[in-house]
Amino acid sequence: MTVAQANPIRAAGGPRGEGGGAATRMLVEVSDLSKTFDVSAPWLNRVIERQPRRFVHAVDGVSFAIERGRTLALVGESGCGKSTVARLLVGLYGPTRGQVRFDGADVVHTLQHGDARALRRRMQMIFQDPYASLNPRWRVRDIVGEPLREHAIVTDTQALRERAAQLLQSVGLAAADVDKFPHQFSGGQRQRISIARALATQPEFLVCDEPTSALDVSVQAQVLNIMKDLQRQQGLTYLFISHNLAVVRHVSDQVGVMYLGRLVELADKQHLFASPRHPYTRMLLDAIPDIHMTGRSRTPVQGEVPNPLNPPPGCAFHPRCPHANARCKAERPVLLASQGVAVACHAVAEGRV
């Protein structure tokens, strides 16, 4: 039944079972991950204007686990911290608190003291903007071949060229494209070059930060199809970051919904889309314009995402939540797992919703 699917959630919401049997099935485990950015004014201004130091809690106590060969999607609106989680996972930022474990080993420790090169080879990232993430002065063979050279997987120039051509073919481009420059490709083709580059080291884990947000829908469909095909063929594990719930529903196995730096709901795709629990998830689902709902009239949720510098006390969603009461304003809810779904909401826990 849902016992197998409940495992990642148990690892996410409950106390961490060290050395448990489940750990081997989980490729990536994140526990209590937090990142605080110092956004204080310069020292002199602080002294003269008597301003306090100011911090943004971009990510605050996020825990989840991703099973091998599966896809976890993180969704949320701008400023919710989803991209920061992506960067923390691949070690582009160091966490302020908490831990990321990749195949059982601590990522921060490995990158600093262990075999960083071997770890980097196993996890790669795809960025949002294919215009900014490819060097315009490099030929495609150099772009795609860079990880191979860097990790000394292939050193011979001719072999490098052949491998780059193979990689391009695996994402639906032509082998002859290796000699072209990025500007000779369209947005969708550039994003495929990014994917080919990410696949060069034969990684197990890909972190995709809004990989299709900059693309047109017909091109988005091409890229999403390729990503799913590659996952099937090579058993890849994805962390997929997106603000588009329809795309998330298409690619993911599990979905985490973030609001102001915290996970508010974590569930499998079927549960989340069929019966969303958290009021914010419900609001997001209700807000998506759907092509088969012509002329639908609805009551959009009022209010906007609060300033992360000055988040509301208690549950961060309470000013916009129709079910908020005194407890929601005072006490911050924790992520509680029940029936395969983890929700951080007092109203859900008390059975008010």
Added chain:
Amino acid sequence: MNGSAPLLEVRGLRVEFPTRRGTLLALDDVSFDIAAGEVLGVVGESGAGKSLTGAAIIGLLEPPGRIAAGEIRLEGQRIDHLPYEQMRAIRGRKIGAIFQDPLTSLNPLYSVGQQLVETIQTHLPLGAAQARQRAIQLLAQTGIPAPEHRIDQYPHQFSGGMRQRVVIALALAAEPKLIVADEPTTALDVSIQAQIISLLKRVCREHGAAVMLVTHDMGVIAETCDRVAVMYAGRIAEIGPVHDVINQPAHPYTQGLMGSIPAMDSDRERLLQIDGAMPRLNAIPAGCAFNPRCPQAFERCRRERPELAVARATRAACWLNVEASVS
């Protein structure tokens, strides 16, 4: 005015960009109508010419772009090729505009109220106090809390969604007959997007304004529009009632476009995909512009360009429908 005549008529609109390497044809023979109070969606991928169509109508084509042929009529009067000052009087008074990025369409150096009052007084014979009263009213209508207080604030003191509300208030300031909204929700988060869409629908209905809504988001079109025009490579591929275009599209491009959108109610493992990409303006293929990507293309598609013709419930520019109706 005759009630049956359309508010806006666009006939055979052709927009060109002369460049050193030859003339690029950005819009080619685009024709459509908008009736009073109607919401027409214009959808297409980047580079299809949807924003350019909007810019041509409000007379804000960026040089060297120019209208090379065709005509645009508002309430029967031709408004293409009007002198700058005359067009300026129409823009704002009869046609309002809403753009994608609310931060760049507001002047950061003037308070929201100053900008609203200026627009109102440019187009309507109102005194300063009356104009201010009207500005407060407009802000209240667009759902800005405490408008008497907010009117004296500057754009940077508003959030993205609130700024877009101010821009909508500005567009409605002189009670225009038509509003051209170019990607009004693209820069906003989904929860704010829903608020802005329903606001736009409500205020335009209340003010009796017709809307030309340019967007690449089919979901927004589906929820907002009465009719929709699908553009491809500077031409209209299909036009018709929104329900029919979505549920029984006749043009293979529209069919592909609908299939490639991940829908909330389908569990397809793979999305339908249209191979290839839209042609560049300097390399639009002969015949039907879509023929190299079309799975059903045949000889005639490569030779002759199809015109918009009645196809099932919509009008589509596709030889398949013409051949089907002949046989």
